[in-house]
Amino acid sequence: MRTTSIVVAGLASCALSSAEYDYKPDVTSEALQELITIEDLMAGSQDLQDIADANGGNRAFGGAGHNATVDYLVKTLEETGGYEVSTQAFVELFSAATVELSVGGTEYAGSYMTYGPSGTAGASLIKVANFGCNATDYPAEVSGNVAFISRGTCDFRVKATSAKAAGAMGTIIYNNVPGSLAGTLGAVGDYAPTIGIDQDDGQAILAQLGSGTVSADLLVDAISENRTTWNVVAETKEGDHDNVLTLGGHTDSVFAGPGINDDGSGTIGILTVAKALTNFKVKNAVRFLFWSAEEYGKLGSFHYLRTLNGTISGNQTEVSKIRAYLNFDMIASPNYVLGIYDGDGSAFNLSGPAGSAKIERDFEKFYESKEKPHVPALFSFRSDYAAFLENGVPAGGLFTGAEVLKTEEEARLFGGEAGVALDANYHQAGDTVDNLSEEAFLLNTQSIANSVAMYAMSWEGIPKVNATIAKRDAHLHRHHAARDLGHTHEHLSGPCGASTLLK
Numbered sequence: 001m002r003t004t005s006i007v008v009a010g011l012a013s014c015a016l017s018s019a020e021y022d023y024k025p026d027v028t029s030e031a032l033q034e035l036i037t038i039e040d041l042m043a044g045s046q047d048l049q050d051i052a053d054a055n056g057g058n059r060a061f062g063g064a065g066h067n068a069t070v071d072y073l074v075k076t077l078e079e080t081g082g083y084e085v086s087t088q089a090f091v092e093l094f095s096a097a098t099v100e101l102s103v104g105g106t107e108y109a110g111s112y113m114t115y116g117p118s119g120t121a122g123a124s125l126i127k128v129a130n131f132g133c134n135a136t137d138y139p140a141e142v143s144g145n146v147a148f149i150s151r152g153t154c155d156f157r158v159k160a161t162s163a164k165a166a167g168a169m170g171t172i173i174y175n176n177v178p179g180s181l182a183g184t185l186g187a188v189g190d191y192a193p194t195i196g197i198d199q200d201d202g203q204a205i206l207a208q209l210g211s212g213t214v215s216a217d218l219l220v221d222a223i224s225e226n227r228t229t230w231n232v233v234a235e236t237k238e239g240d241h242d243n244v245l246t247l248g249g250h251t252d253s254v255f256a257g258p259g260i261n262d263d264g265s266g267t268i269g270i271l272t273v274a275k276a277l278t279n280f281k282v283k284n285a286v287r288f289l290f291w292s293a294e295e296y297g298k299l300g301s302f303h304y305l306r307t308l309n310g311t312i313s314g315n316q317t318e319v320s321k322i323r324a325y326l327n328f329d330m331i332a333s334p335n336y337v338l339g340i341y342d343g344d345g346s347a348f349n350l351s352g353p354a355g356s357a358k359i360e361r362d363f364e365k366f367y368e369s370k371e372k373p374h375v376p377a378l379f380s381f382r383s384d385y386a387a388f389l390e391n392g393v394p395a396g397g398l399f400t401g402a403e404v405l406k407t408e409e410e411a412r413l414f415g416g417e418a419g420v421a422l423d424a425n426y427h428q429a430g431d432t433v434d435n436l437s438e439e440a441f442l443l444n445t446q447s448i449a450n451s452v453a454m455y456a457m458s459w460e461g462i463p464k465v466n467a468t469i470a471k472r473d474a475h476l477h478r479h480h481a482a483r484d485l486g487h488t489h490e491h492l493s494g495p496c497g498a499s500t501l502l503k
């Protein structure tokens with residue numbers, strides 16, 4: 001693995017004495033932006049790609065590729081000399097599985113149903129009536145064979161339990177809407193090995209069943225164990241530590257691929273800004289947060305806020321020191337839009353805590369100053385900003401889009417291809433260093449630099465968090481007046497990743 005070498009002209013990257021610090025200029029947007037280059041961003045992305053390549057093609061929580069990502073971040077941040085760097089360890093349940101499926105001699109791509117047992121089955125495939133929610137849906141032939149059940153009406157757990165009760169040796173659940181089907185059985189239970197498949201494959205198999213007996217062979221090889229993982233926290237040594245700017249991205253990928261846009265782009269974007277920032281003086285401290293286990297349900301960010309200052313319930317005194325949180329999860333999507341979280345609620349009728357509107361407006365002004373278009377992005381609660389919104393911290397950030405298809409209107413505004421996903425490689429093996437939009441990556445990282453420079457010098461227009469009303473907006477009503485750019489993390493985890501989709 002090669003290391004990044006971002007050397008800022010004329011300035012050593014080792015620790016500076018306080019005299020040297022005093023000599024540094026105050027940070028400005030222009031000066032910080034000037035230090036952001038596409039060469040550095042791509043070199044950092046290549047480092048993450050190399051880490052994935054050396055560790056089975058992914059950087060998923062609980063695996064060696066994620067360990068190496070954490071080590072890389074700690075080392076790179078420590079080398080700047082400008083930060084107090086720490087890791088926050090926490091333990092989460094890791095579950096993953098290899099699944100294999102062949103029906104009538106044809107191989108199909110199956111997905112693990114989280115909490116399902118390991119095992120194999122080779123027998124006839126028997127179609128279950130309706131949605132398999134009722135014992136009467138299971139014909140007697142299910143006993144000793146493999147049950148074939150449509151998604152719908154009841155939880156996957158009910159289907160898997162009923163199939164086992166009817167004597168099934170294995171269970172296949174097929175999607176009733178487009179897309180693959182990676183769900184969860186919700187808890188450990190009495191199930192046969194269970195696999196999810198997509199709608200097209202489900203229909204193809206149904207057609208075969210219509211014309212005679214079909215055999216199915218399935219294998220589930222699952223592991224479920226508690227594993228330690230780490231958030232990485234780096235706060236400027238200088239600046240007011242009672243009025244802190246926080247910004248973050250997640251360090252884990254899904255199992256299916258290296259995760260270089262999701263979220264290598266956010267990771268490297270903020271890391272590059274962190275390095276550049278050490279050349280300047282700040283008035284307010286800046287804390288860079290690198291989250292683990294986002295793909296498992298935003299576990300790192302929620303753990304961090306719960307345990308802030310060592311208290312399990314979350315210490316409101318400490319939360320109140322955080323003046324704002326900026327989130328960067330996918331900022332270089334190949335068929336991108338320039339999305340800004342809708343802090344003022346003008347697009348989606350779902351605003352962030354007081355101050356979020358200014359954060360959104362400040363981002364908008366940046367793109368307008370560069371004569372670039374922008375669109376609002378929904379606070380869907382599907383990335384790490386959710387933990388901050390739920391604690392009353394004003395939040396914002398950038399998002400260039402995931403699995404959702406680009407509209408004609410967006411293609412007119414941003415170029416790219418209408419009718420194609422904003423990121424065709426979302427949660428797949430193709431999310432590599434070769435499939436980033438360099439244009440979006442550079443512009444958005446300059447945009448991060450602009451916001452960091454602004455809030456590192458002044459909190460004007462952004463009120464301090466009122467800890468007593470902090471948790472009020474926990475589950476805001478959502479009115480999808482405008483369009484969501486995707487990023488259905490909890491519903492589309494990789495073939496081996498844990499899913500929270502229950503039915």
Ligand SMILES: *[C@@H]1O[C@H](CO)[C@@H](O)[C@H](O)[C@H]1NC(C)=O
Pocket residue numbers: 062063064067
């Ligand atoms: C990750 O690092 C921890 C601590 O060093 C170690 O215990 C664990 O085995 C590592 N995981 C892998 C998959 O290498």
Ligand SMILES: *[C@@H]1O[C@H](CO)[C@@H](O)[C@H](O)[C@H]1NC(C)=O
Pocket residue numbers: 134135136
């Ligand atoms: C199951 O089906 C039977 C027979 O159709 C019906 O009487 C019963 O109410 C159903 N149970 C549930 C839980 O739907």
Ligand SMILES: *[C@@H]1O[C@H](CO)[C@@H](O)[C@H](O)[C@H]1NC(C)=O
Pocket residue numbers: 093224225226
């Ligand atoms: C994981 O840790 C939790 C909390 O300590 C415990 O309840 C659970 O049984 C553990 N799970 C496994 C699979 O070890």
Ligand SMILES: *[C@@H]1O[C@H](CO)[C@@H](O)[C@H](O)[C@H]1NC(C)=O
Pocket residue numbers: 308309310
């Ligand atoms: C909690 O915050 C106080 C004051 O900022 C600090 O002195 C102390 O070290 C912190 N404790 C932990 C466990 O972080």
Ligand SMILES: *[C@@H]1O[C@H](CO)[C@@H](O)[C@H](O)[C@H]1NC(C)=O
Pocket residue numbers: 309311315316317318
């Ligand atoms: C919260 O942290 C502050 C220091 O920042 C400390 O004085 C206070 O005791 C902590 N509160 C709790 C409930 O731990």
Ligand SMILES: *[C@@H]1O[C@H](CO)[C@@H](O)[C@H](O)[C@H]1NC(C)=O
Pocket residue numbers: 349477479
């Ligand atoms: C906006 O949301 C609020 C609840 O949060 C609701 O009362 C109001 O009717 C919504 N307005 C629109 C235009 O949907």
Ligand SMILES: *[C@@H]1O[C@H](CO)[C@@H](O)[C@H](O)[C@H]1NC(C)=O
Pocket residue numbers: 424425429430431432434435
């Ligand atoms: C790049 O993305 C395309 C889909 O847009 C995919 O087919 C291809 O495999 C990816 N290339 C690499 C090198 O990952």
Ligand SMILES: *[C@@H]1O[C@H](CO)[C@@H](O)[C@H](O)[C@H]1NC(C)=O
Pocket residue numbers: 466467468469
């Ligand atoms: C925080 O909000 C509560 C409830 O609205 C209010 O009573 C209190 O005065 C506020 N505190 C500050 C410091 O603004």
